[in-house]
Amino acid sequence: MQKFDAIVIGSGQGGNPLAKKMAEKGWKTALIEQRQLGGTCINDGCTPTKTMIASARIAHLLSRSETWGVPNQGYTVDLPAIVARKNNVVEQFRNSTAKSLEKAGVTILYGTASFTGVKTLSVALNDGGTQELAAEHIFLNTGAAPYIPEIPGLRDVPYLTSTTLQDEVVVPPELIILGGSYIALEMGQLYRRLGSTVTILEKSPQLMSKEDPDVAAVIKKILEAEDIQVLTSATTEKITGGKDNIQVQIQTGGKSAAITGTHLLVATGRLPQTAALRLGKTNVTLDEKGYVQVNEQLETSCPGIYAIGDVKPGPAFTHISYNDHLLLYKNLFEEAALSINTRQLPYCMFTDPQLGRIGLSETRARQEGYPVKVAHLSMDKAARAIETGETAGFMKAIVHEHTGQLLGAAIIGTEGGEIMTVLQMAMLGGITATQLRDMIFAHPLYAESINNLFMTLEK
Structure with a gap:
C-alpha cells in the first residue's frame, strides 16, 4: 500500500x-x-x-x-x-x-x-x-x-458520439443528429459547413430547452438559413439500418415520419x-x-x-x-x-454566431419574481456587425426595474461570448444599466453597441 x-x-x-x-x-x-x-x-x-x-x-x-x-x-x-x-x-x-x-x-x-x-x-x-x-x-x-438513450434499435446501428465523429476522415454525406442542445448544434453546423446534409431531431418543443424561447428561435433560424433541417417535438420511436444506411422513425406533430441518412450522431446529453x-x-x-x-x-x-x-x-x-x-x-x-x-455562471455556445450567456434568463427572472426590464438590440442595428456583414442575432439584457442592476444577458452574435464577458464583469462590479448606457467604448467595437442596447430601455 x-x-x-x-x-x-x-x-x-x-x-x-x-x-x-x-x-x-x-x-x-x-x-x-x-x-x-x-x-x-x-x-x-x-x-x-x-x-x-x-x-x-x-x-x-x-x-x-x-x-x-x-x-x-x-x-x-x-x-x-x-x-x-x-x-x-x-x-x-x-x-x-x-x-x-x-x-x-x-x-x-x-x-x-x-x-x-x-x-x-x-x-x-x-x-x-x-x-x-x-x-x-x-x-x-x-x-x-x-448518454446513449434506450431507443429501440439504436444499439444495433453504427451510431457516432461527439468523440468518435471527430475522428471520421470522410465527410458524412447525410448526418442525422439526435438532440438539440449545445453539442448537437455546434456539431450540426460544423459538419454542414464541411459539406454534410444535416437533420437535427429534438424531442422537446424548442432547441436548448433551458434558454429563453426568443434565443432558441433565433438560433434555429440561423441554422435553417444554412440549410440545416431542424425538427422539434420529434420523438424517436425506433432506428434501423446499417452502415451508410440508417433510418430513424419519428413521431412529430401527431404524424409518423422516416428520416434517412448515412451517419447518426447521438448528442442527447452526458x-x-x-x-x-x-x-x-x-x-x-x-x-x-x-x-x-x-x-x-x-x-x-x-x-x-x-x-x-x-x-x-x-x-x-x-x-x-x-x-x-x-x-x-x-x-x-x-x-x-x-x-x-x-459564483457567477458564464457560458458560451460556439455556433457561428456564438451564444454568450450570463446570469438569469428572462424566463427564470420572471419565475423568481424579479421586477424586470428587458433591453434588446438586434445585431442588424449594431454598427460593427453591419460593417463586417455579419448581422445575425441580438443582444439582450435582463435589468432589475428598480435598481438598474443587471440580472443576466444573452448575446447572439459574432464574438458573442466576448460581449457577454463585458456584461459579466459589469454585473460583478455592480455597474448599472444607466452607467453602461453612458460609458465610453472604443469605436467601432461590437462592445460599443452596449450603449445602444441600454438606450432601448428608454423607449
Whole structure:
C-alpha cells in the first residue's frame, strides 16, 4: 500500500491544476488517469471541437466570399488535414499538461481506480498489474461520458458520439443528429459547413430547452438559413439500418415520419462516470443519475473526499471545473471558506454566431419574481456587425426595474461570448444599466453597441 497526502482520480481541467498546486505545496500527490491526460476538454471537447469549428468557419466564409466583394474559384474541404490539425493541437495541449504535472512532482498512474475502502484505492494499471494506494484527501474528477438513450434499435446501428465523429476522415454525406442542445448544434453546423446534409431531431418543443424561447428561435433560424433541417417535438420511436444506411422513425406533430441518412450522431446529453469507482465501498452519496453529491465546498458525504467537474451535478463546463479547483485550493490552503453558491455562471455556445450567456434568463427572472426590464438590440442595428456583414442575432439584457442592476444577458452574435464577458464583469462590479448606457467604448467595437442596447430601455 503506497500512501499519499492526496490522490486525484481523473485528469480533467480541475484535477490537473489542483494536483500540480498540491504537489508544489509539498503534498505527496498522485494523479490517476484512465485514458489520456487532459480530460474531456482537451481530448474530446473544447480543444478539438473549437479547432475544427475554426476550419469550418473558413469554409463558410469562402462559400460566401462574394458577399464581401471577393469572388473565388471554388474550394475543397480536406477533412483528413482538418482532423490532423485538430490532433496536433490536442497533442500540444496534452503534452503541455504532462510536462507541467511532472515538473511539479506529481506521480501519474495510468489505469482504472476503484475504492477498496473509505480512503483506499486499487488501480488496475493499463499496462498490467494493480497498485494499492491510500490518502486522507481524495478528489473525484472522473467527468462524464455521452448518454446513449434506450431507443429501440439504436444499439444495433453504427451510431457516432461527439468523440468518435471527430475522428471520421470522410465527410458524412447525410448526418442525422439526435438532440438539440449545445453539442448537437455546434456539431450540426460544423459538419454542414464541411459539406454534410444535416437533420437535427429534438424531442422537446424548442432547441436548448433551458434558454429563453426568443434565443432558441433565433438560433434555429440561423441554422435553417444554412440549410440545416431542424425538427422539434420529434420523438424517436425506433432506428434501423446499417452502415451508410440508417433510418430513424419519428413521431412529430401527431404524424409518423422516416428520416434517412448515412451517419447518426447521438448528442442527447452526458452522464457521470462513477460506476468504476465502486463508491459503495465508501460513504459517498450519489443521486439517482449517478452524480456525486457535494456540499457548497465540494466535499462529499464522506469527509476528506471531494468531487470536482462534471462528475458532480450542476453545469458541466470546463471553466466551472477549473473554478472548482481554485475554490478547493483556497479553502484547503488559505482557509478561504469559499462557496459554489455565490459564483457567477458564464457560458458560451460556439455556433457561428456564438451564444454568450450570463446570469438569469428572462424566463427564470420572471419565475423568481424579479421586477424586470428587458433591453434588446438586434445585431442588424449594431454598427460593427453591419460593417463586417455579419448581422445575425441580438443582444439582450435582463435589468432589475428598480435598481438598474443587471440580472443576466444573452448575446447572439459574432464574438458573442466576448460581449457577454463585458456584461459579466459589469454585473460583478455592480455597474448599472444607466452607467453602461453612458460609458465610453472604443469605436467601432461590437462592445460599443452596449450603449445602444441600454438606450432601448428608454423607449
